[in-house]
Amino acid sequence: MDRFQGTENYIATDDLKVAVNAAVTLERPLLIKGEPGTGKTVLAYELAEALGAPLITWHIKSTTKAHQGLYEYDAVSRLRDSQLGEERVHDVRNYLKRGKLWEAFTAPQRPVLLIDEIDKADIEFPNDLLQELDRMEFYVHETDETIRAEVRPVVVITSNNEKELPDAFLRRCFFHYIRFPDEETMKAIVEVHYPGLKPRLVAAALKTFYQIRETPGLKKKPSTSELLDWLKLLMVDDVTPETLAERDPKRLIPPLHGALLKNEQDVHLFERLAFLQRREAGRPGG
Template sequence: MPRTTDRFDGASTYIATDDLKIAVNAAIALERPLLIKGEPGTGKTVLAFELAEALGAPLITWHIKSTTKAHQGLYDYDAVSRLRDSQLGEARVHDVRNYLKPGKLWEAFTAPVRPVLLIDEIDKADIEFPNDLLQELDRMEFFVQETDETIKAQVRPIVIITSNNEKELPDAFLRRCFFHYIRFPDAETMQSIVEVHFPGIKPRLVASALKTFYEIRDTPGLKKKPSTSELLDWLKLLLVDDIDPETLRERSPNKLIPPLHGALLKNEQDVHLFERLAFLNRREGARPGG
C-alpha cells in the first residue's frame, strides 16, 4: 500500500542522503518549490518519481525544452481550430472551452488529490521562463481570459524543479524556492546505489569497477565526467559480458582504457585523452631501466 503521509523518508529503489531528505521535507513544510541542481545523471529527475511513489501521490511531469513557453504550462487556446469550425458551422464553436488545452500547472492545480509536479530542466528554456511563472507558482492560481475564470489550486502541489545549471536563474525566482544541490556520490554511497540496482552483485567486481570509475572521473583534462547512470550502464554491460574483476584491475600500459569504455567516455576528445595516456605509459615502460 502506498503511504499517504507528506513526509519523505527515502525509497527502497532510490538512495537518498540525509541532507536530500531534509531538503525535500523542508520544501513540503514550507510549501515552496524544491529547486534541485547537480551534475547530469545524479538522480534529480528520478527523485520526483520516487517521491510520488513514496507518498502515494500522482505525478505530473513537465519536461522543458528550449522552445517551451511559460503559458504552455497554464493552457493553450486553439484559435485556428475554432475559426475553422466556425466556417464549417460546427455547433461546438459556441463553447470556447472546447478549444482550451489545459497545461501541466492547470492539471496539477485541479488534481483531486495532492500531486507531485515535476518541472524538469527549467534552465533549458528562455531566461524569462522562470520569471513568467513567478506569480502562478507563488499564488497557485492563474486567470483564463477566454472563459473569465480563475484556476486556483485547492491543495498546493509538491513542486520539484530540476536544473543542470546551464544558465543562471533569476534572483526573484530563487527567492521563492527551497534549494538543494545533489553532490556527486562518494564511493560508499555509490556502492549502496549499485547494490539497489544489482542485488547480489559480486563485491570484487563492484570494488574494481568503482576504483576504475573514480580514477576516470579524476583524470585531469577530462571533458565530460561519467555520471551515476553511466556507471550503472557500464556495470550492466560488465555483467552481460561476464568481465572478470581481474581484467579491470590490470594496469598494464595497453589496458588504460577500460573494457566497454563507450558506456563511460562519451566523446572523442576523452577517448583520445586516454589513448595518449596509454601511449605515454607504453613509452615510459619501454625506456631502459623503466
C-alpha cells in the same frame, strides 16, 4: 503526511531528505541542482511513490514557453470550425488545451508536479511563472475565470546548472544541490540495482570509474546511470575484477569504455595517456 525517507529504489542522503521534507513543510518549490545523472528527475518519481501521490511531469525544452504550462488557446481550429458551421464552436472551452499547471492545480488528489530541466528554457521562463507558483492560481482570459489550487501541489524543479536562474525565482524556492555520490553511497546505489553483485567486481569497477572521473581534461565525466550501464555490460561479458585492476599500459582504456566515455575527445585523451604510459614503460629502467 509521513516524512520522506527515500525508497527501496532510491538512495537518498540525509541532507536530501531534509531538503525534501523542508520544501514540503514550507509548501515551496524544491529546486534541485546537480550534474546530469545524479538522480534529480528520478527523485520526483520516487517522492510521488513515497507520498502515494500522482505525478504530473512537465519536461522543459529550449522552445517551451511559460504560458504552455497554464493553457493554450487554439484560435485557428475555432476559426476553421466556425467556417464549417460546427456546433462546438459556441463553447470556447473546446479550444483550450490545459497545461501541466492547470492539471496540477485541479487534480482531485494532491499531486507532485515535476518541472524538469528548467534551465533549458529562455531566461525569462522562470520569471514568467513566479506569480503562478507563488499564488498557485492564474486567470483564463477566454473564459473569465481563475484557476486556483485547492491544495498546493508538491513542486519539484530540476536544473543542470546550464543557466543562472533569476534571484526573484530562487527566493521562492527551497534549494538543494545533489553532490555526486561518494564511493560508499555509490556502493549502496549499485546494490539497489544489482543485488548481490560480487563485491570484488564492484570495488574494481568503482575504482576505475572514479579514476576516470578524476582524469584532468575530461570533457564529460561519466554519471551514475552510465556506471550502472557499464556494470551491466561487465556482468554480461563476464569481465573479471583482475581484468579491471590490470595496470598493463596497453589496456589503460577500460573494457567496454563506450558506456563511460561519450565523445571522441575523451577517448582520444585516454588513448594519448595510454601512449605516454607505453612510452614510459618502454624506457630503460622504466
